[in-house]
Amino acid sequence: MPANPRPWKTAPSNTTSSNATSSHTTPSSPFSVPPGLFLVLIALCTAVTAANIYIAAPLLPLMARDFGSTPSAIAWIASVAQFGYAAGLLFFAPLGDSVNRRKLVMVLSLVTSGALVLGAAASGATALAAAVLVASAATVVPQLLVPLVAERAPAHRRASHVAALIAGLFTGIVAARVLGGLAGQAFGWRYVFLGAATLTAVLGLASAAVLPAENRRRSGPLFAGLAHLPGVVRGSAELRRACIRQAGMYGAWSALWTSLALLLTGHGDDGYGMTTATAGLFGLFGLAASVVAPLAGGLVDRFGAAKVVAYGYTLAAVSVPLFWLGGGALWALCAAAVAIHMALVSSHVANQTLALTTTSTPAVANTAYVVAGFAGGALASAFAGTAFTRWGWTGVCAVAALWLALGWATTAIRVRKAPGARAT
Incomplete structure (x- = not known):
């Protein structure tokens, strides 16, 4: 992907013979903002929308009490959120290569807000799960914005720019756990959902207003990018590796x-x-991810993705036994929380940068990458909930270890590179 020396001006979208769209973009927007402020606003929008996926997790005990159930009995709602997000990515994120992203961000933000409001009014776990499913499916705005940032960043700074948005994403995850837990304890989980709906609408519309104007004309079906997704994955061994190892x-x-x-x-x-509320404060350890993301971006730009992913997996492998010890020792749980976030974000920055640059259809490739990651996460969450019920915390740690082992087995398979190609 060629670098654009003016990273926040729009450029024609990459196209291949398999694309069903033709596009033209113009470098104007209703509101002109400095490049630095643009990136900050996009990062904030990413943080808020990412938080919606995890908003239910710290509130499970409060929801269970409200519905007359137990936390473990409704833990599946957290998995519903991740499956919904994966489904939304599958259908909506590929549209970033073919439709006006400004309008798409606006519509999805409003749909997410509406679903969160319905979730706040839910009278039972089933109704709440349905609302969470819709909200999670529509809250794919970050994965529409990340390819845009990557497309317009200088080649030697691309990973660093992607890392800025990933830092925002993980800040949102931390906020969902910490602020969600505190606010839920103080005001009730329903008010947390209403607050998330308000923030999503405000920042989503603000971000849509400052996005570069795009006048794209489709020459094929609306979801043509989804139809091309299998071919894009088959055509790039590097993309497949990035998908599976991040899963x-x-x-x-x-x-x-x-x-x-x-x-x-x-x-x-x-x-x-x-x-x-106290358990929610534990999420502050997740701030390690926000701190590490910019550092990981610089390392990827300098050394390539493969080394950064290897270091991430090594750190994650160390964190799992620490988590197991943390079942009875709080100090081990704290150390493990920092380690797993550092491992995840470094691997994510490396793998997503690779996914965005390995094909000529970045939105479709990014969709494949993030869907794979969240599908892996949703499956692991579902297994972990069952494992906790049957075997306690040891069962959860066993599930985590299994997923790491599967991801590393794929990572260890080297891809044959063409002469002169850079290793990733």
Whole structure:
């Protein structure tokens, strides 16, 4: 992908013979903002929309009490959110190569807000899960914005620019756990959903207003990008590797992180007996991801993706036994939380940069990459919920270890490179 020396001006979209669209973009927007402020606003929008995927996890104990159930019995709602996000990515994210992203961001932000409002009014777990499914499917705005940033960043700074948005994404995840837990304890989980709906609408519309104007004319079906997705994946061995190894990493993180509230708020041998608010504060360890993301971006720009992913997997492998010890030792749980976030974000920056630059259809490639990651995460979360019910925290750690092992097995398979090609 050629570099654009003016990263925040629009450029014609990459096209291949398989694309069903033709596009033309113009470098104007209703509101002109400095490049630095543009990136900050996009990062904030990414943070808020990413938080919506995880908003339910720290609130499970409060929801269970409201619905007359137990936290472990409704833990599947966290998995529903991830499956919904994966489905939304599959259908909506490829549109970034073919439709006006400004209008798409606006519509999806409003749909997400509306679904969160309905979730706040839900009278039972089934209705809440349906609302979470819709909200998660529509909250794919970050993955429409990341390819745009990557397309317009200088080649030698592309990973660093992508890392800025990933830092925003993980900040949103931390906010969902920490602020969501505190606000839920103080005001109730329904008000947390209403607050998330308001922030999503405000920042989504603001981001849409400052996006570069695009006048794209489709020459094929609306979801042509989805139809081309299998071919794009088959045509790039590097993209396949990035998808599977991140599915392994994200699955391990998701199994541990979505089950953590059950451990922290549980009683007896399977918990620490914390309140929802106190357990939510544990999410502050996730700020390690926001700090590491810019560093990881610089390392990828300098050394390539393969080395950064290898270091990430090594760190994740160390974190799993620490998490297991953390079932009875709080210091180990704290150390493991920092380690797993550092591992996840470094691997994510490397793999997503590779996915965005390995084909001429970045939105479709990015869709394949993120869907693979979230599908791996959703499956791991589902298995982890069952494992916690049957075998406690040890079962959750076993699920995380299995996902890492599967991801690393694929990572270890080297791809034959053409003469003179750069290793990734």
